[in-house]
Amino acid sequence: MFKTMTVCVASIVLGVLSCGKEKMADAKTGVIRADIIATHYEPDASIFPNPERGFYIYTNLHKLDPAIGKRRDEGHTLLRGRIFMEAYREVPFLPESFLAAVENGFAIARDQGMKVIVRGSYGFQGPGGDYKSYEDPPKPNVKNHIAQLSPIFAANEDVIALFEAGFIGPWGEWHTTEIAKDYDQGREMLFHILDHTPTDRLVLVRYPYLKQQIFKISDGDFATVDANNAYSGEHVARVGHHNDCFLSSPIDVGTYERGEMTREEEVAYLANETLYTAFGGETCRSHVLNDCERTITELETLKGSYLNSSYHPDVLDKWAAQGCFDEVKRRLGARFVLTQSRIAATATPGGRLAVEIDLDNRGFAPLYNRRDVEIVLENEENGAVQAFVVDVDPRTWKPGVSHVLSAVIPLSSTMAPGEYTAYLHLPDPSPRLVGDPRYAYRIANEGVWDEERGYNELARGIVIQAKE
Numbered sequence: 001m002f003k004t005m006t007v008c009v010a011s012i013v014l015g016v017l018s019c020g021k022e023k024m025a026d027a028k029t030g031v032i033r034a035d036i037i038a039t040h041y042e043p044d045a046s047i048f049p050n051p052e053r054g055f056y057i058y059t060n061l062h063k064l065d066p067a068i069g070k071r072r073d074e075g076h077t078l079l080r081g082r083i084f085m086e087a088y089r090e091v092p093f094l095p096e097s098f099l100a101a102v103e104n105g106f107a108i109a110r111d112q113g114m115k116v117i118v119r120g121s122y123g124f125q126g127p128g129g130d131y132k133s134y135e136d137p138p139k140p141n142v143k144n145h146i147a148q149l150s151p152i153f154a155a156n157e158d159v160i161a162l163f164e165a166g167f168i169g170p171w172g173e174w175h176t177t178e179i180a181k182d183y184d185q186g187r188e189m190l191f192h193i194l195d196h197t198p199t200d201r202l203v204l205v206r207y208p209y210l211k212q213q214i215f216k217i218s219d220g221d222f223a224t225v226d227a228n229n230a231y232s233g234e235h236v237a238r239v240g241h242h243n244d245c246f247l248s249s250p251i252d253v254g255t256y257e258r259g260e261m262t263r264e265e266e267v268a269y270l271a272n273e274t275l276y277t278a279f280g281g282e283t284c285r286s287h288v289l290n291d292c293e294r295t296i297t298e299l300e301t302l303k304g305s306y307l308n309s310s311y312h313p314d315v316l317d318k319w320a321a322q323g324c325f326d327e328v329k330r331r332l333g334a335r336f337v338l339t340q341s342r343i344a345a346t347a348t349p350g351g352r353l354a355v356e357i358d359l360d361n362r363g364f365a366p367l368y369n370r371r372d373v374e375i376v377l378e379n380e381e382n383g384a385v386q387a388f389v390v391d392v393d394p395r396t397w398k399p400g401v402s403h404v405l406s407a408v409i410p411l412s413s414t415m416a417p418g419e420y421t422a423y424l425h426l427p428d429p430s431p432r433l434v435g436d437p438r439y440a441y442r443i444a445n446e447g448v449w450d451e452e453r454g455y456n457e458l459a460r461g462i463v464i465q466a467k468e
Contacts, residue, residue, distance in 0.1 A: 035345035039459045041338040041445040043362075047326060049075045051428065051439050052115055052161045052369055053333020055309035056080045056280075061105035061116060062098060069112035072438075075329075078161060078306055079109055081116040085145060086123040089137040094148050102149065106156035113438035115161040117280075117306065118153070120146070124170035131170035136177045139185070142167055143192055150196035157198040158430035161306075162278055162368065164204045164242050165193055173206050173244060175254065183213040190214055191235060199233040202278050202368060204242040208266040209258040211239050211273075224269075230276035231370075231395065240277030240368070241270055246307070247290035247298055248283055248315075267301060274303040275398060278368035282308030283315040290315050292324035303365035303399060305333045335363030336397065336426075337444045338456075343422055346463045350413035353377075357405040357424065357458070359397070362444070367395045371441060372434070374425040375409055376455055377462070381418050387425065394426060394441075417466040423455035 049072070057071050061081030068079065083102055088094055109116050122142075126133030136142065146167065153160065166172030168189055169180040179185045194203055205211050215223040215236050225237045245253035256263040270279065279302045283290055298304075307328070310316075319325040339358045347353040355375055373390040388409045397403045426441035433439040440454025448456045 037343045037345045037459045037462060039341045039343075041340065041448065043337050044444045044446045045330070046444075047075065047330050048442060048444075049077045050333065050335075050442055051077050052367070053305050053363070053365070054078055055329065055332070056117060056306050057309055058082070058311070059105075060084055061109075061118070062101035064105040064108045066108050066112065068108065068114065072113050076309065077114055077438075079114050079116045080308070081105060081109070081118050083118065083120045083149070083166075084123075085120065088145065089122050089141070092141055092144055094145050099148060099152060103152050103156070106152070106159055110156075110159045110432070113436070115159050115439075117161050117164060119164040119166035119172050120149070121166055121172040126170075131176060134170040134176055136168055136179050139179065139189070142189070146192060146196050153197050153201075157201060158428070158432050160198070160201055162202040162204060162240070163193070163197055165190060165206075167193065171244070174210060175206070183210075183216075186210065187214045190239070194235050194238060199238070200370060202238050202240045204240040204278060204280070206242060206244060207255060207258055208241065208270055209261070211241070212259065212269075215239075225273055225276045227276070231393070237276065241273060241279050241302075243279070243281035245284040246281045247295060248285045248287050248312075249289070253284060267298075271301050271303075275366065276395075278305050279303050279365070280306035283312045285312055286314040286318055290318065292319060292322040295319065296324055296327060299328065299331070299364045300399070305365045305368060307332065331362065331364045333363050333365050334361055334367050334394075334397065334399070334441075335444050336360070336394075336441070337362050338424075338448070338458075339402070341458050343459050343462060345461070346465055347411055348465050348467050349411055349415040349417070350467070351411055353409045353411055353462070355405075355407045355409060355422065355458075358402065359405065359443075360402050361397045361399045363399055366398045367441075370395070370429050372425075372427050372429045373405070374427065375407060375458075376423040376425045377409075377420045378423065379416060379418050380421055380460065382416070384416065386412065386415065411464070415464055417464050419460070420462045420464060421460045422458040422462055423450070424458055425455050427454065 054077055056078035057076050058080045061083050122137055124131045124134055126135055169175045169177050174180045179189060212222040217223060223236045229237045243252055243255050245255055251257045251263055256266050319328060337360045342356045344354045371394050373392050373394055374387045375390060376385055376387045378385045390407045392405060427434045428439035437454030442449050443456040
């Protein structure tokens with residue numbers, strides 16, 4: 001549970017609270033004096049679902065069964081939705097029936113409260129019966145198919161978590177084929193994918209070296225994503241990283257050391273990139289590298305947001321046996337923990353209410369998609385609710401760092417006097433999902449979560465006083 005106490009007289013200046021003995025100043029000065037309700041919170045170590053993170057369920061998006069909702073009840077919020085087009089390799093355009101099936105898959109995901117990691121694939125077997133002889137479909141066909149899918153992606157952006165680049169190479173992993181090996185063609189195709197997917201969504205590639213070559217400036221120099229261009233919608237800022245053989249060999253079965261960098265150098269490169277993009281994937285075999293200790297360290301370094309819930313089973317069993325499986329489940333993605341909040345105990349209609357919240361991100365990763373931040377005030381007598389948007393980007397709440405959320409909330413002049421409860425609400429910004437509590441982010445503290453509304457309780461007993 002959490003503990004609340006009212007602190008003496010305090011100063012609240014531009015959202016920063018400090019003890020003092022001054023009388024209340026005029027609100028027009030930007031300075032408010034009031035008692036503070038200070039609340040200390042206990043962390044919650046339980047495992048619970050949150051959107052856009054965790055262990056995903058592998059599916060074919062165009063064949064998605066509504067029964068997938070049972071997996072949501074088990075704590076899964078992510079689907080890896082493969083768009084499998086092997087039957088249409090030689091067809092210039094995808095049939096309308098197939099496009100309708102993809103659209104329906106997104107609708108089912110939305111109905112069941114889940115989001116989709118999208119990857120297009122044309123199979124993995126070539127003329128020789130194995131992936132080594134695999135050939136891509138004609139490039140014009142692939143481009144046409146992506147263009148046909150583009151309006152479906154745009155219409156369903158709300159339930160798309162991110163894209164894995166896909167479409168090229170066996171399994172859509174961007175290896176083996178002519179296009180995958182030719183970085184000029186690879187650049188052409190990746191830019192085509194970026195141009196036909198929503199700007200607000202990331203596109204993840206398998207190999208660090210692939211991104212470096214596609215965004216090459218000169219020999220040994222390439223564009224990267226950092227705090228200056230993060231979330232800008234620029235191509236380089238939208239490309240993240242997935243690893244389909246996470247910690248499965250010294251070079252992760254070809255993920256690393258495709259160029260001149262060592263694994264260690266490429267991991268360091270990824271560690272910077274994934275502060276502002278996303279990282280996820282799956283394991284593909286048991287190896288000493290994916291023992292628990294190294295797994296936790298690597299997920300912290302690379303800021304892991306998602307992994308395959310069913311592959312590789314030997315690795316998942318190992319994590320359970322060695323005792324880290326629950327930690328991985330708990331910490332994939334962002335996990336926000338409140339430590340303390342300080343809220344003005346009194347305010348008046350038309351005045352302002354200062355709020356300050358201390359929180360940590362104890363997950364492996366930051367958020368990678370936009371999310372709103374709201375302070376919600378609920379009248380404890382009649383249940384009337386008012387939400388106030390805070391101008392902050394929670395993607396900046398990086399893991400392993402303590403953060404302070406400060407806000408001065410302008411109250412409506414018609415706000416009814418009475419006692420109020422304050423909540424922190426982190427809803428999905430999409431108009432279709434903003435009111436759906438399944439898509440709101442839960443804070444990892446005991447006794448704060450309101451499952452029916454997706455609110456996180458901060459404090460009770462805030463008094464809005466009638467004007468004298």
